[in-house]
Amino acid sequence: MKLKFKITAGFLIIAAMLFIAGAWSIFQVKFAGKNLRKMFGENLSMIYETNKLNRALEIEQKAFMLFLLDKKDESVALFNKADSTFSSTLKKIEMNISNKQEKQIIENIKKEYASAKNLTDKLLSDKEEYSKEDYFAKLKTVLEKADKVVDEFHKYYETRLTELTMKIDAEENRSITPGLVAMSAAIVFALLFSFFVNHYVVTPIVTITKKVNDFTENGIPYDYETESNDEIHELSESVRKLTVKAEINRD
């Protein structure tokens, strides 16, 4: 195999290694990281929405306090506002859920809220089945249950956010690692290449030079066998023929 091909191949291989590593690192940062950042944003907005659900439930409690203070009109207005906020936020969350666990939590929230709404509707319709104290106790219980389920939802997204943060960290490492591996491989390859160039190119040239000098100065016959079958071998053979002709002419 020709020397030119061997040396070119060596440089091309180093270039290929570095190019692939660089390309992959850029791909990781630009595209793979992008998906994770999108998911991060979606999770943050879900946490914001669950906060709104919590606030709506707090407003319902406030509304009931007003009702107990016989401020019925204000109470009704506040109940309606809370109900409207809760329902619209829940609808928004429902449109963005992506797995069975989230769906299950939403169903639980709906169930608990439906119990609370049933009680408040009865309260506001003047069909007083229970005393105010009983309504307070019952409503407090169902609102607390609803609040608990919403908290569960909130914690679920907080956990996912933590997991995503760790994934983003891991992705950052994945972006850097190919580059580090490629650089290490390129250094090792360069050393290997340098060894081969020294052994199969430089050393034979130095040896041929020495043998030619030995022949010209001391008359020692030229007897060098190259290991490889390339331009260096051809050079050595040409020098051998030259020395043989020179010897014949001398004789």
Next chain:
Amino acid sequence: MRPQIVIRYIGFVFLFNAFFLFVSSVISFFNHDAGLFPLAYSFLIALLFGLFPLIFVPAPEEITNHEGLVIVVGSWFLSCIIGMLPYILNGGEFTIVNSWFESVSGYTTTGATILNNIESLPLGILFWRASTHWMGGIGIIIFVLAVLPSTGFVGVSLARTEVSISNLKQFRKRTSEAVRIILYIYLGITVLETAALMFAGMNLFDAVTHSFATVATGGFSDKNMSVAAFNSVSIEIIIMIFMILSGTNFALLFSVVVGRFSDLKTSSVFKYYIGSNFAAIILVALDLFFTGSYQSFWEALRYSSFQILSVGTSTGFANADSSVWPAFAQLMIIFFTLQCAMAGSTSGGIKMDRIVIFFKALKRRFRQVLHPNAVFPLVVDGKKLDDNAVSLAVLYITGYIFIVFVSSMLLTLLGVDPLSAFSGSAAAMGNVGPGLSTVGSLENYSQIPDAGKWLLGFVMLLGRLEIYGLVVFFFPQTWKIKK
């Protein structure tokens, strides 16, 4: 020594690794998993490092013993480094030291893992993990020699370094033929077990990866709970049968295949192999039953037989947590971790052959004490052994135990508890895999300090290369470069 010749043959080993990296990346490609880039990139590096020396270095007519040793040991080291690449590039639990540990554990067929969640890995990476076992089982050099065109004296020299001359002689064939027979037996066992496991209900991927791990007596499962995850008696029985086969001297298996059953009947080592495992299984089953570990004797027998055979063949699969077994059962496990199976198989450990020589030498010594003037030749399987052979066996056993103790002590210095340190060191040296306590059969090595993982990785290589090969590798005389 001619470095360029060494690099050329190590290049072939890299190409062999590259083939399996390619197959693994194809699996990732079709599975659309995250293992594609790590495997494909590692394939490219292995391919380029493998091909490049072939461009520069012409084939030699012969190689020296030193060169053969450096090629074989160098191939092991560098394969472990190439094996690290997919893990490092995959990330997650694979830090640099964890990648090194997992890679060495794979190639040396130890089967100890640092992974807490094996099943979360991409399928391609899991296949690569299993492939490192399969390649390391009989030695990567053997595969290379089998696929290369006629290598003449070079091939013979390499084969005799990778597989000891005494093992090759048992085939009563030329070295090159013996190498091919070893490979055919290896392939045959793999294919048969894959088919049997699929028949028992495993899917193709699980069957192939578990077959790779069984025939190499490695033990890497693609399940977090190892074989226990399948909870299938038929699967466990199939794996036990093939563990026994994989722990048997391949020359004996060849004898059976060609109809020479007398070799099996007259082999005292084989009788000891089967007898000692059988006795241990019964004793441990009784211990487990009478101490109340299991409600029925058959249940105790199921778990004791699998665990004893797994450790006794240095495979390392688990169908139970032997760390919670009574002390007698645990000590039996430690004994078999040290002893393991027959020479000439893919098993690790001290090997039954040396244990038989040891016991026979001990018996002879007792007889000599009683009859000081009598001469008692030491005969194993019809062959008379000289004192040198006995000395070598006893020296190896002593050196082996010494290394296990030194490793244990160093691990305890790093804060590892004594039982984990000793059992882990014994399991690493014997290429068994699981130890006891925190490195038990259903545990992993993730909690071992990083320095301990580097140490255990080195111990695994010492065990796989049977001590002398690796130690001589570091002698300056080995590296005298020919000008």
